Amino acid sequence: MFVAKFFAAAVAGLNLLVAARTIPSEFQELQSRQNTQYQGYGFVYFTGEDLPNGEQIYFAVSQGNDPLHWNVINNGYAVLNATLGTKGVRDPFIIRSPQNDKFYLIATDLRFAAVNSWDVAGRKGSRSLAIWESPDLKTWSAQRLVEVSPPTAGMSWAPEAVYDAKAGHFIVFWASNLFAASDTNHTGTSYSRIMYANTTDFKTFTPAQVYIDTGSAVIDTSAIYDQATSTGTASAKQSGISCVQEKSSSFFGKWTTVTTGIGNAEIGQSEGPTCFLSNRYAGVYHLFIDDLSPRGYVPFETGNITSGVWKKSTNYALPTNPRHGTVFGITTKEMQNLSGL
Template identity: 45%
Template sequence: MPDEPYADYLLTYFTGEDHAGGEQVRFAVSRGGDPLRWDTLAGGDAVLTSELGTGGARDPFLVRRPSGDGFYLVATDLHIHRSQDWMACQRTGSRSLVVWESPDLVTWSEPWLAEVAPPTAGNVWAPEVTWHEETSSYAVYWASMLYPADDPEHEGVSYNRMLIARTTDFREFTPAQVWVDPGHSVIDSTVIEHDGTYYRFSKDEREAPTPGLDGKSVLLERSDDLLSTGWEYVTGAIGMSTDPELGIRQGEGPTVTKALDRERWYLFIDEYGMRGYIPFETDDLDTGTWTKSPGAELPVDPRHGSIVPITAAERARLVEAYAV
């Protein structure tokens, strides 16, 4: 934790594959600590760019060091605008993360690629990070399609599981383990901890609408053990509605943050192919009941990213460096 109290938020995001520069990292800062109202930095241009690997950096996730004195940002090494082939990128795509390091959110290292998935994986999508106090390491998790060892060309049928590994420096990682595998494709997991319980939001990739299934939408599970493979299901189809005033038609890329001044949580779900991030809120994580937040003012085309609380000094430094 930093010495100062948190006063605002930083949103990291990308804007999509419709144009060449959309799959790079953008920043916005909240107004007065309100997670529903944002000021875009750098004129909406990318703040961090990667030409490594595929040349893209999607799904950026920012994590503060537990000491409070620095940050890591990880992203998907994927450039769909360049390749235009989603399936090929899951069979023989990048098995690495794009990583940056910063002491202050404005001075950034050169990016590096960190290989985290085994050769049996076809991709590494939407990496996220949670500090794991019990092992004094970062738990890093992402989605990968896995193929048998006797299918080195990855030509068979597969689906995305969530994998997990641990690291202390984002250069050396423990061997990846399967973390989520319900027998069908699940991607985009994100986690928040509250009072010793972890709450995990993920995208169910099954087709929708399917009677009895929560397809193409976000579900919630909970556990008192971050590394466990046996999480309790809470609810599914979060925010789904045919009425755009009440919710979304499809969702992925969830990110969640807590209010700075009360017991309230905000869940941003990417209504992909439509409006991008749409916020929802609840005063009780255990009920699984979320309502669409009114009057949100977000950046243009915000897609799958992360929201991190920051101090007033950190916000001022970001605004000075990148301008609102």
């Protein structure tokens, strides 16, 4: 059996998958994200509803192979701007194609500044994902919207994905409030579950199904692979506004808690975790947690992800106001492509 770690935000946390010698097919792509060929990092994020044009797509490139110091792209202006749906996007995530010839960017279709109510956004929000794709991180397609959640869902928030090599498709997961089919106006009581659907091209998706239902709110799920113990790790936010870490023997297996309240002592309320392995230092993992105060992401790190013990990083300089996004390993050429935007 294999165990993975998972982060969810209690309304956020981290899940860990632990594997045997044979890595389950749905975690092979997670393992491939941790590659010594990567000479730096890309960072995709939004900057917040309180800032002008803050609910759009921003990029930064690491200074060399250092994930704690960054150069913003496009002079700090948005690189991709939503033209469809709500005309706002949040929580961007990037994944490579299995052929390594394309990047898919998926994000929440939400312009909160136009709604100004989390209750309304969770009941009558977009059921679609905002999607772009690129062959090189420099040339990007036009935006498209793809509806992934059923009519009973109130929204589709914070999407991420893994690639299942055996099945030959991506597993895309996101958070939705679900309402009774008879409650067409979504006025009843609900809480967010993690949904999932499969796709091969991010254009057509299988019907959404419930992936994680804890009986209380969970959003911002993210996954990573633990090389030392052949485990996978994920993060999310759960009721109580804090990040938790969990583990499981398979992607669709039972998740058990490793630790809760990650970062609470340092930053208080948090969400939107993104976790990644250091390109330079064996066994070192970085976890960026979105502080609900205006400062956005705060970096944490550990040399033993299985322990669930994280310490706040020191000597860091993140981009200005980075909110829920993704840090991903890139090659020297890809660093050059991103820097040229």
